[in-house]
Amino acid sequence: MSRLLQAIFGRLPIGWLQLTHNRTRFAAALAGVAFANVLVFVQLGIMNSMGAATLRPYEFFQADIMISAGDSNAMTDGGNVARQWLLQAMADPDVTDGMGLFLANVAWDRGEKDISLSTFGVDPVKPGFINPAIAGDLALLEVQDATILDRLARGLTKEEAAGVRPQTPLAFEAQGRTLVAYTTFAGGGGFGGDGYMFVSDQTFLSLFPARSSAAPDHILLKLRPGANVEAAIARLGRLISDPSLRIRSFAQAAQDDLTYQQTRRPTGIIFGFGVLIGVLVGLVIVYQVLSTDVADHLREYATFKAMGYGPGFFLGVVFEEALVLGIMGFIPGLIVGTGILSLMGKITTLPLGMSVSMAVSVFIGTVVFSALSGAIATRRLAAADPADLF
Amino acid sequence: MDSKNILEASGLNHWFGTGDARKQALFDVNLTLRRGSFTVLMGPSGSGKTTVLTLVGCLRAVQDGQVTLLEQQLNGASEAELVALRRRLGFIFQAHNLHESLTATQNVVMGLQMHRGVSDAQAQHAAVHALGLVGLSDRVVYMPGNLSGGQKQRVAVARALVGNPALVLADEPTAALDKDSAAEVVDLLKRMGAARGTTTLLVTHDNRILDRADRILTLEDGRIVRIEDRG
Numbered sequence: 001m002s003r004l005l006q007a008i009f010g011r012l013p014i015g016w017l018q019l020t021h022n023r024t025r026f027a028a029a030l031a032g033v034a035f036a037n038v039l040v041f042v043q044l045g046i047m048n049s050m051g052a053a054t055l056r057p058y059e060f061f062q063a064d065i066m067i068s069a070g071d072s073n074a075m076t077d078g079g080n081v082a083r084q085w086l087l088q089a090m091a092d093p094d095v096t097d098g099m100g101l102f103l104a105n106v107a108w109d110r111g112e113k114d115i116s117l118s119t120f121g122v123d124p125v126k127p128g129f130i131n132p133a134i135a136g137d138l139a140l141l142e143v144q145d146a147t148i149l150d151r152l153a154r155g156l157t158k159e160e161a162a163g164v165r166p167q168t169p170l171a172f173e174a175q176g177r178t179l180v181a182y183t184t185f186a187g188g189g190g191f192g193g194d195g196y197m198f199v200s201d202q203t204f205l206s207l208f209p210a211r212s213s214a215a216p217d218h219i220l221l222k223l224r225p226g227a228n229v230e231a232a233i234a235r236l237g238r239l240i241s242d243p244s245l246r247i248r249s250f251a252q253a254a255q256d257d258l259t260y261q262q263t264r265r266p267t268g269i270i271f272g273f274g275v276l277i278g279v280l281v282g283l284v285i286v287y288q289v290l291s292t293d294v295a296d297h298l299r300e301y302a303t304f305k306a307m308g309y310g311p312g313f314f315l316g317v318v319f320e321e322a323l324v325l326g327i328m329g330f331i332p333g334l335i336v337g338t339g340i341l342s343l344m345g346k347i348t349t350l351p352l353g354m355s356v357s358m359a360v361s362v363f364i365g366t367v368v369f370s371a372l373s374g375a376i377a378t379r380r381l382a383a384a385d386p387a388d389l390f
Numbered sequence: 391m392d393s394k395n396i397l398e399a400s401g402l403n404h405w406f407g408t409g410d411a412r413k414q415a416l417f418d419v420n421l422t423l424r425r426g427s428f429t430v431l432m433g434p435s436g437s438g439k440t441t442v443l444t445l446v447g448c449l450r451a452v453q454d455g456q457v458t459l460l461e462q463q464l465n466g467a468s469e470a471e472l473v474a475l476r477r478r479l480g481f482i483f484q485a486h487n488l489h490e491s492l493t494a495t496q497n498v499v500m501g502l503q504m505h506r507g508v509s510d511a512q513a514q515h516a517a518v519h520a521l522g523l524v525g526l527s528d529r530v531v532y533m534p535g536n537l538s539g540g541q542k543q544r545v546a547v548a549r550a551l552v553g554n555p556a557l558v559l560a561d562e563p564t565a566a567l568d569k570d571s572a573a574e575v576v577d578l579l580k581r582m583g584a585a586r587g588t589t590t591l592l593v594t595h596d597n598r599i600l601d602r603a604d605r606i607l608t609l610e611d612g613r614i615v616r617i618e619d620r621g
Contacts, residue, residue, distance in 0.1 A: 006510065011503050012496055014489070021491035303487040306449060308477030308504045310470075387449040 005320070011313075015320030018293060029289040030329045033366070036282030037333025038340065040362055043274030045341040045352050050268060052351040053190035054261045057118065058254040060131050060187075060196070061101070063220035064229055065089075065236070066253040070244035072218070073260040075253070076103060076118065076192055080215035085240050089219065092235055094227035099129045100216030102204040105193055109173040115155040117174075118193040121204025121216075129220050133185060134198065140166065140182045141200040147179050150187030153195020154349045175207045189349035191267060220250070279369060286325055286370045290318055290377035298384045306386035314381050318374045326370030330363050396557055396589045397423040397446060402455035404441055404612075415441045416612045419455070423557070423589050428580050430600060431593045433609035439593045440561065442609065446591065447479060447559045448472040460556055477504055480550030480588070482560035482579075486542045488534040494521055494545045495530045501549035520548035524578055540571030547575060551582050558583060560592040564599060576602050 005013035019026050057075055067085060072078025086098045102121030107114040124142045127135035140146050149170070151161035161184055164170045170181045179199070187196035205211055223232055229249045236247050248256065262268040294301070301314060338354040345352035392398070402419040405412050416438050423429055433439050444450045445457060448464060457464040460478055462471070480501070488497045498517035502508050508516075521530050524544040534542055543563055550558050560579065564572035576592075576599045583590045592599075600606060608616035 010510075012492070012499060014492070017491040017496070297489075299485075299487055300489045303481070303483070303489075304500065304504075306447070306476060306481050307501065308473050308479075310473055310504075313504070387444045 005324075009316065009320060011316075013320060015317045016324055018297060018317075019321055019324055029285070029325055030332065032285035032289065033282060033325050033329025033370070034331075034333035034336065036278055036285055037330055037362060037366060038337045039278030039281060040275055040365070041333065041337030041354070041358070042340055042344075043271050043278055044358055044362065045337070045344070045354070046350075047262070047268070047271040047275065048355070048358060049345075049350045049352045050191055050261060050271065051258055053188075053192075054258050055254055056188060056190060056351070057120075057196065058250070058257070060120065060134060060185075060198075061129055061220060061250070062131060062222075063099075063129055063250040064223040064227075065095075065221040065233060066248055066250050067219040067221070067236075067240070068217075068246045068248075068253065070246060072246060073264070074257045075218070078217070080212075080217060081219050081245065082242075083214045083216060083219075085242065085245065086216075086219045086221075088240055089221055089236055092232060092239060094223045094232045095221050095236075096224050097126065097128060097222045099123050099126045099220045100201065100213075101218045101220055102201055102208075102211065103217040104204070104208055104211075106174045106197060106207060110155065113155060115153055115195065116193040117150065117153060117195050117197040118190065119197045119199055119204065119207070121199055121201040124200045128222060130198075137183045137185075138198075141198060141203070143180075143182075144200075145177060145179050145203050145206070146200070147181045147203070148198040149181035149184045150195035150197060151184035152186055152188040152349055154189040155194055177207060179203075179207075188351060191350075195349075279365065282366065283369050283373050286322060286373035287376055289325060290321055290374055291380055293321060294318065294377055294380045298380075301381060301384040302386045302388060305384055311381075314384075315375075315378055318378045318381070319371055322370040322374030322377075323367060326366045330366045333366075334359055334362075392422075394424055395422045396425045397421065397457070397459050397591075399442075399446065399457045400455060402442075402445065402452070402457065404438075404445065404450075404453050414612060416445075419609075419612070419614055421446075421607065421614065423591060424604075426584070426587050426589055427604045428583060428590045428602065429592070429605045429607065430603035431591060431607045431609060432595055432600075434595065437609045438612040439609055441612075443559050443561055443591070443593050446557075447481065448475045477553075478556050480553065480555035480558040482543075482546050482550045482558065482563045484562040484565050486534075486539075486546040488542055488545055488549075490534050493531050493533055494526060494537065494548075497534070497545055498549045498552050501552040505553060516552055517548070520552040521545070523582060524548045538571075540567050540574065543567060543571070543575050544578065547579055547582070551579075551586065551588065554586055555588060558588055558590045560590065562594055562596070563592065564594065564596050569598060572596065572598055 002013055002016060005016050067081055069079035069081055083100055086100060089095050090098055104119055106117045106119040108117055124138050127138045130138055137148055149164055164181050164184050166182045171178055189195055205213055233247050341352045341354055399421040402416050404416040405414050407413055431439050445452055452465050459475060495517045498520050499513045502513045502516060518530055524547055526541060526544055529541060563575055579590060580602050604620055606618040607614055
């Protein structure tokens with residue numbers, strides 16, 4: 001390592017030699033940087049997981065345009081939309097089909113602990129609006145009280161999920177009714193529920209008698225192939241005489257939902273602050289280590305100043321130390337962070353895990369912030385006055 | 391400037407502090423060092439020896455008077471010029487000031503590394519050679535913590551001399567050493583300096599080493615009160 005650094009810097013790797021001279025302190029410093037990395041990884045992992053969980057329900061559908069109530073910031077909130085606008089939208093020459101989407105949480109009564117399922121009420125004869133992985137089974141929902149169940153739902157055992165087939169359906173109690181799951185799909189737990197479930201719009205209205213078939217949560221539209229989505233949205237805006245409605249491309253609705261969850265919902269803001277705190281903790285740890293190291297070697301630095309070493313040399317040494325700490329602290333941080341995220345993902349069934357982009361961005365952040373800490377720590381070098389050596 | 395002299399200082403006055411606390415440390419000091427000479431600057435504590443050393447060593451700005459070192463005026467010299475001049479000097483400190491994280495060889499390499507154009511291999515070779523000259527061939531990979539006081543000071547001598555400096559400034563290099571070690575270090579400094587044509591200015595109040603000096607300057611209360619030529 002020493003030779004490698006000497007080749008890189010073209011001088012004795014003073015920073016490396018200083019750091020490794022006291023191995024206990026070096027190990028403690030690396031542990032500190034690794035700890036900060038783990039903090040950032042966990043918070044980022046949760047934040048990314050929230051993003052993935054937010055976008056997950058959008059992946060179950062295929063649509064070009066979504067019409068939502070004006071106060072709808074996310075797929076799961078906001079008021080209803082009058083079905084009449086679906087009929088009105090069908091008047092547009094580019095709109096080929098439309099479907100009302102109903103959405104609510106259903107509590108599966110399991111005795112000690114219920115499973116909360118984000119439930120979509122859809123038209124079972126319109127598979128074109130549903131992800132092909134699910135659409136093939138959509139006809140099963142034509143039977144009253146039939147469901148397609150999320151096999152990755154939290155609280156559902158693998159054995160239970162594996163046994164759900166059209167030949168061996170699973171009956172269960174929810175909302176005071178007996179529902180029957182005929183098949184499953186891969187959903188996954190989210191922040192708003194333990195999993196997902198598809199039912200027909202008629203079954204949905206049976207589960208929620210207060211809801212009306214005339215007022216779905218969202219309206220999904222499909223356009224003819226090659227149609228200009230933005231132009232269609234503009235025309236629909238003129239066609240539909242309720243200016244409070246949000247008419248957006250389906251992709252834009254998903255992006256708006258994500259932005260809303262990350263920047264305006266308390267959970268997103270809390271996890272964002274968690275990342276910030278992790279970064280600040282790392283910054284303080286690296287600064288403390290470097291600053292103590294500079295203070296401990298002030299006499300040696302003053303000696304080098306007397307010998308004719310310029311400011312660039314000292315900056316280089318402190319940056320060298322910052323890079324060593326940042327890079328070597330990152331490796332155990334990555335390993336532990338990956339382990340913790342994997343464990344949390346298994347326990348919560350949330351899409352938690354280490355990604356290459358996350359590892360790369362945290363690595364770059366670690367190096368940049370370590371260098372920043374080093375830059376702050378070099379201010380203490382000014383105290384190294386060679387005239388004081390005599 | 392006389393070409394035989396490496397340093398000429400005239401009318402040197404220096405003060406510390408400001409306002410009512412301002413105190414004059416040097417009074418009209420005149421000093422010349424002949425090229426290749428071994429000069430001892432003596433005097434009691436607080437007489438101004440260290441102040442002279444820091445001024446001559448380009449570590450403090452000249453406030454009043456003229457100092458010409460290596461044919462360059464120190465008055466008004468920029469920081470970059472002073473740093474460049476310091477690279478042509480060798481420093482030996484009372485507390486040796488070796489870097490505890492570096493081996494003896496690496497400490498000596500630091501005496502060369504600030505010079506451009508010296509490769510790693512050349513620096514390493516020169517450092518090991520210098521350590522051999524000070525009798526530490528068998529200690530080249532030792533850390534300072536594993537060397538005796540005399541050995542550390544010999545490493546400091548090797549570090550000061552490895553870059554072939556024009557002038558070596560040594561501040562009480564024998565203060566912490568026993569009689570034998572002190573004599574050994576001073577003899578080494580004088581012998582190696584003579585071999586390389588290096589000028590040495592050694593500050594001390596150690597009477598044991600006076601017989602090695604070519605010239606002895608005595609400083610009292612900031613004034614040179616005696617000059618004794620022995621060379």
